[in-house]
Amino acid sequence: MSGELIIRAVRRGDYDQWLPLWDGYNAFYGRSGPTALAPEITATTWRRFFDAYEPVHALVAESDGRLLGLTHYLFHRSTTAIAPLCYLQDLFTSEAARGKGVGRALINGVYDAARMAGSPRVYWQTHETNVVAQELYDKVAERSGFIVYRKAI
Known part of the structure; x- marks a missing residue:
């Protein structure tokens, strides 16, 4: 990373560079090979970023x-706030970019987007084994203490 780091909204022309990052993120969480996301999910996710009626957004570094x-x-929406809350769903950096402030800059980009939208809070979750990411998260946010439960339906 020799040049200036720019955090910006994803553009349609970014797909060929976005896809390997998306695939890397999914592989990190065990969604590759036989457990990979269906191609329709990736295609729908990508389309949502450019649909003004969707609440899903993407930033890239x-x-x-x-x-x-x-x-x-x-x-x-939330039952505990009037303004919408912001959920940071996915965060991933290339192997070469790790430890260089890219993850922090992306989180700050989401903070900026949330402020502009009038959102009172940004929150996210990570796997308990993702201790490297937690080192960063502990510096830029506070742990809520909540435990996540889920059931496939």
Whole structure:
């Protein structure tokens, strides 16, 4: 990463650089090979970023014309706030970009987007084994103490 780091909204022309980052993110969480996401999910996710009626958004980190990372976030209503909350759903940086401030810059980009939308809070979750990411998260946010439960339906 020799040039300036730019955090910006994803563009349609970014697909060929976004896709390997998306695939890397999914592989990190065990969604590859036989457990890979269906191609329709990736295609729908990509289309949502450009649909004004969707609450799903994407930022990318760029340096010297190369995408180094991505983050996806969405706004949703809550029973505990009037303004929509911001959920940072996905965050991933290329192996070469790790430890260079790219993840922090992407999180800050989501913070900026949330502020502009009038959202009172940004929150996210990570797997308990993702201790490297937690080192960063502990510096840029506070742990809520909540435990996530889920059931496939």
